[in-house]
Amino acid sequence: MERIDIHPTHAYESFKLRLGRPQPFGATIVPGGVNFSIFSSHATSCSLVLFKKHAKAPLAEIPFPDEFRIGNVYCMVVFDLDYENLEYGYRMDGPNNFQQGHWFDPSKILLDPYAKIIGGRDVWGVIPDWEDIYHHRGRIAFDDFDWGNDRPLEIPPEDQIIYEMHVRSFTRHESSGIKETHRGTFAGIRDKIPYLKELGVNAVELMPVYEFDEFENSRPNPQTGETLYNYWGYSTVGFFAPKAGYAATGKFGMQVDELKNLVKELHKHGIEVILDVVFNHTAEGNERGPTISFRGIDNKTYYMMTPEGYYFNFSGCGNTINCNNPIVRNIVLDCLRYWAAEYHIDGFRFDLASILGRDPWGYPLANPPLLESLAFDPILAKCKLIAEAWDAGGLYQVGSFPAYGRWAEWNGKYRDGIRKFLKGDGTVGQIAQCLQGSPDLYAWAGRAPATSINFITAHDGFTLMDLVSYNHKHNEANGENNNDGSNDNDSWNCGWEGETDDVAINALRRRQIKNAIAMLMVSQGVPMLLMGDEVGRTQNGNNNTYCHDNELSWLDWHLQTKNPDILEFVKHCIAFRRSHPVLRNPNHFRNQDYVGSGYADITWHGTKAWNADWSEGNRVIAFMLCGKHAKGGTVEDNYIYVAMNMHWQTQWFELPSLPQSLQWHIFANTGAIFSSSHLPGTEPMLDDQSGLLVGDRSVVILVGK
Known part of the structure; x- marks a missing residue:
């Protein structure tokens, strides 16, 4: 077994150092210290910047010695750190040429892309110190969470x-x-x-x-003056x-x-x-956006660039x-x-x-x-x-x-x-x-x-x-003249x-x-x-509430009593x-009877049973599922019939006949004056097994059992 040497070989001011491991990237606790590893294919130098938690000024800036670079990875172990009370970032130097796509700027302190904990926005909506030289601060994670016997559920x-x-x-x-x-x-x-x-x-x-930064593009609401957030x-x-x-x-x-x-x-x-x-873009925005991490680490690698550098x-x-x-x-x-x-x-x-x-x-x-x-x-x-x-x-x-x-x-x-x-x-x-x-x-x-x-x-x-x-849409409260959404x-x-x-x-x-x-x-x-949606939540016609931390976005739990039905x-x-x-099949319907039930897995109907009207402009359709085909015939279920009438007039639907001894029961009728649905297993039998009236703009669901 390879022996891991944890003894320091270098020193910088009061810090003891040695060559680190390039993998894994990020800040990793190792025996006696912390391994810092970060990639950049175009940087010419890199320094580790350490802060005491919440401090405005750095505690130390430790340059990576040249010999601590393996390929395009800067990696270094720093020993004897009080890592629970530290924050860290990087400074990188290199070419700064817009057309070539390079944005290196050693005046910027950069967030580690692999940071497992980030400080700087610890409490929602608290206005940050805009004079802070390092807004989003990497922290070193120590994981001792006890999962017990938990594992992902793997629900089909x-x-x-x-x-x-x-x-x-x-x-x-x-x-x-x-x-x-x-x-x-x-x-x-x-x-x-x-x-x-x-x-x-x-x-x-x-x-x-x-x-993420809720203050990105924050601004006053033009109607109320309250802050609009990201x-x-x-x-x-x-x-x-x-x-x-x-x-x-x-x-x-x-x-x-x-x-x-x-x-x-x-x-x-x-x-x-x-x-x-969200792996399609980052908070660094366009050419006028802030330098937070990727842009200052290796802009040309991480982003799609035009030949002109945009x-x-x-x-x-x-x-x-x-x-x-x-x-x-x-x-x-x-x-x-x-x-x-x-x-x-x-x-x-x-x-x-x-x-x-x-x-x-x-x-x-x-x-x-x-x-x-x-x-x-x-x-x-x-x-x-x-x-x-x-x-x-x-x-x-x-x-x-x-x-x-x-x-x-x-x-x-x-x-x-x-x-x-x-x-x-x-x-x-x-x-x-x-x-x-x-x-x-x-x-x-x-x-x-x-x-x-x-x-x-x-x-x-x-x-x-x-x-x-x-x-x-009614998005005026977004402050974009109702042009968004x-x-x-x-x-x-x-x-x-x-x-x-x-x-x-x-x-x-x-x-x-x-x-x-x-x-x-x-x-x-x-x-x-x-x-x-289960309680009738409204956004007052706003179809793009991306910026609203208020009742336009929040779930009002009073709606449970306002819209109990x-x-x-x-x-x-x-x-x-x-x-x-039968409603949750792993495979597509075949439109045929492959289990010998006498019914295809799905059949289509209209106001006449077995006779769907597929003409353009028709607003009426029904279908029946044969429960013996549920899950491809591997389990048995009831028959399900669904009639949908999106016409503005009531329609009489003739019902398809069921196998002998089975009867249609009504689970739901959205057009019913009183209770429109029942708990599964409590559905009452339909009085007339030959057909039923389906109200205008209504859906009826029947169970054959």
Whole structure:
């Protein structure tokens, strides 16, 4: 066995040093000291800058001796450090030539890209000292967290029900009922696990939890004067460090343990954790942005550059990470492996993932090496990988994202199809594809229905209540003259723009919300619910609340008592989906009977049984699932019949006959005056087994048993 020599060989002032190890990158505790390792292919010199925690002036600056450079890696062990009370950064010198893409500036102190803990924004919203020479401070991590027997849950993708949330928004509102110090934090989510369990979801997708600067592009609200923040956090400062401002214990530097405790507790209750990750750009922005880390370490390596030295901007945020450079590819892999191994994360959703498939000049690659590496990485083998399969540069790859048999996709075409059908547009042919897990997009390539992450609303866009309450976006509070946010919302206000006291309009809106939830939960694929849609949360028509740390973004828990019927309906629909494996098939329907039941796995109907009307302009469709084909015939389930009438008039639907001894029972009827849904297993029998009236703009779900 190789003997590790831990004796110092060099000294600088009072510090004892020796040549370090180039791997792993970052600051790593070793016997007697800390190993510091950082890469730069173009720097001519590097110094380690040490601070006492929170101190403005450096404690020391230690130049790396020339012999402490191995290849393009500066690596050094510094002995006898009180690392729990230290912060660190780097100064680098080298060429500074805009056209060549080099931005070295030894006056800047640079954040370690591999920093596992970052200080400087320890408490959310506390105005920083702008005179501080080093705003985002690397800290040295000592991990003694006890995971016990916890491990990632590995829930089959088709069985997932995802709940997308913003960490701060979920519990920040005073109505959350948790203690004030926990509001808007990882601890706050932990306090609300009973709510998530009762709702029935089994995965939470957290909007970015990496360290970011909420004061990036902060400015006064033109309407109220309050501060507008970089609230969503899609502007990463450090990829390996959880955001201190999201931790109740962040001011004590305990954000790592608080997030790990949350993951452990969610797993204990059968709920997976998916992180929304942003590898398409960083907080350094364009040519006028700040130098925080990558720009000063090796700008030309980490970013896509034009021949003139400017940043390509396929992210819409000023710069684009050069993901298919081998060095950058490795940092992405290292980051995801770290979160999977050290935080037990179950999956990752990749923001603007199409960027990850571009070459250094922005052209789409046929076989992007980063996407392939992620798909086949042994440490990530059981992690869910979910792509937002488009970018701000116009590359739209829903249905064609390079998958390597592993990648799922946020299905924007599902969103658009359901929204159009909901308001009476679109075609029944399109909606039929959506309900089947989009075989038109995925079956041809051998990709499973769970490839499709089905969503009608997400953080980016209208909430479900606003989708049925506004024809147009109302983003004036963002201070951008209502020019930001999408104009293509496929929304319908049901006859009045915004809030109203009109009883009929409000009843129609509630029905439309329930219609949307019903369609989502009976669709093959993986349903994703937006935080607060289950209680009718509104953003007052704002479809881009990226900058609002206020009630526009926060979940108002009073809505549980204001809209109890919506909440009950969502709970019942989730429970119904979880009770019926025929709604969660791992493979696409064959449209044939392959188990000898006398019925095809899926059959299509209209107002006449067995006779669907596929004509353009038709707003009526129904389908039946044969329970004997559930999970490819490996398990047996009930028969499920779903009738959707998006016409403005009531329609009589003739029902398909069931096998002898089975009867139709009614699970849900969004057009019912009284209770519109039942707990699975308590569905009353339908009085008339030959057919039923389906109200205007209504959905009915029956169970054959």
